[in-house]
Amino acid sequence: METVYTQALSIASAAICLTAFVVFAYRLSSHTRKTLYAPPTVPQEIPLVGHLIGVLRHGFEYLEHLGAKHKLSIFTVKILGKDVHIINSLDLVVIVQKNPRIYDFSVFANTMLPRLFDLDKKTMKLASTNIEHPGGSWNLVVEIHRIFHRCLSPGPSLEKMERVALPRLLCYFEELASRTEATTLDLFAWLRSVMTVASTEAIYGLENPFSKRPELEQAFWDWEHDLTRLLLVPAPSLFARKGYRARCTFINAMIDYLEWRGHEHASDLTKAQYKVGIAYGLSIPEIARFEIGSIMGVLVNSTPTLFWLLLHIYSDPQLLADIRVELSLGTMKMFKAASGRMQCTVDVPTLRQRFPLLASTYQETLRFHTHNSSSRMVTQDTMLMKKYRLKTGSIILMPGATIHTLPSVWGEDAHQFKPRRFLRSAQDVEKAKIRPGAFRSFGGGVSLCPGRHFATTEICAATAMFVSRFDMVAVDPKGEVVDWQIPAMEVGRITSSIPLPKSDVEVRVRVRKDMRDWEWEFGFKEELAA
Secondary structure: OHHHHHHHHHHHHHHHHHHHHHHHHHHHHHHHHHHHHOOOEOOOOOOOOHHHHHHHHHOHHHHHHHHHHHOOOEEEEEEOOEEEEEEOOHHHHHHHHOOOOOEEHHHHHHHHHHHHHOOOHHHHHHHHOOOOOOOOOOOHHHHHHHHHHHHHOOOHHHHHHHHHHHHHHHHHHHHHHOOOOOEEEEHHHHHHHHHHHHHHHHHHHHHOHHHHOOHHHHHHHHHHHOHHHHHHOOOHHHHOHHHHHHHHHHHHHHHHHHHOOHHHHOOHHHHHHHHHHHHOOOOHHHHHHHHHHHHHHHHOOHHHHHHHHHHHHHOOHHHHHHHHHHHHHHOEEEEEOOOOEEEEEEEOOOHHHHOHHHHHHHHHHHHHHOOOEEEEEEOOOEEEOOOEEEOOOOEEEEEHHHHHOOHHHHOOOOOOOOOOOOOOOHHHHHHHOOOOOOOOOOOOHHHOOOOHHHHHHHHHHHHHHHHHHEEEEEEOOOOOEOOOOOOOEEOOOOOOOOOEEOOOOEEEEEEOHHHOOOEEEEEOHHHHHO
């Protein structure tokens, strides 16, 4: 009897232990599956719409804030019913960039086209055909992307654009230099007008609609201001009315431009994009809509980058003096016997090599002010780093500002502006090296910005001439000289890498005393050789 009781007790104890073990094992397995196979989900403060409201109000800064708060390499947020994975680890960023078939940029970009360009169903069908597996087969979006890379890579097409944009910039500098008295102006507003005309003329040539219709400048920036809502909210004609109307104004102007055959006298980029549009059977209005992409590429980031760069240089007296010394040594000068005046040439082809401190300050301006996010769509169920399960159709965002402020990548001073950060001295070559994928201002991988060469040349050339020729001080509304103040950034726009300033900076500009009688020009290969 005792033996039977003991056996029963042993069996019962074993059963209880087994049950407890099974429950524990299940919970452990469930926890393991959750932690190993799914990125953690960050809950919404407002159910269903909390993250959407955060992005609408604060742009990518909202996602950067979540990353800083939760300190996760990767996490998931729900936006419009989609799983959006936010990556804050450089190692994960590099893996995503090396696998463009699994983490596809073109598929993601294609989902934005209807709201971005207001395309009709026929055009969207053309844009969607073969988008996931273009491999040799034609696709409208892929073909246009290739045109941008071909025409904006170093070569004859790019140089033609530079030869139009820089002399146009020179005209504005000459007009400013011709004024007998110091000029007070709002710096960003002035730069916006200058860059808008010069950059668009490089694309559209003599029939540039932005030169003929000045109201297009404001229309473009109104559209850009409302772009987040145009992309994310329903009924944009009601809830993003200003941007919606501005887009219509721009499209109508481009339709007129194309119907007047203005593209025949334009850049290789515009000619090639028109040719591809015709080859795919697009109408003139649909080709005009795709021109929005060209304008975005040359204006959205270049203008604020030039603003921040000049602000950082002039607000730091030692940096300003050092860059001027560098420019004076690297700028070509010669005496013109006919006019008796000194002529100075900014050597465009070798800008970054001749002026390393200016180039470093430019790169640091991009690093410090970048608030973009590289985007991808997951095209098949996959395991990222053999640890995180990502499902087909989910979206990946890689915030640039987060990567740009990682102490493990940039050092303990990552949150500070250091203009000499990118200088490569002989004694400090290793420290100056940038880890692959760490510099995010132009994106990375297959989505690397094709306009980066044009933007860099235009911004650095403009800065070199402006800093060499002009003194500039900050003033208050009464015209009194005040200390420089770096304004806050307007970070709520999700389509721009470099934010606009929240407020403009009023400045007083005058020609430097020792530069009044000098003549200036931008020099290219042939002129310099001669």
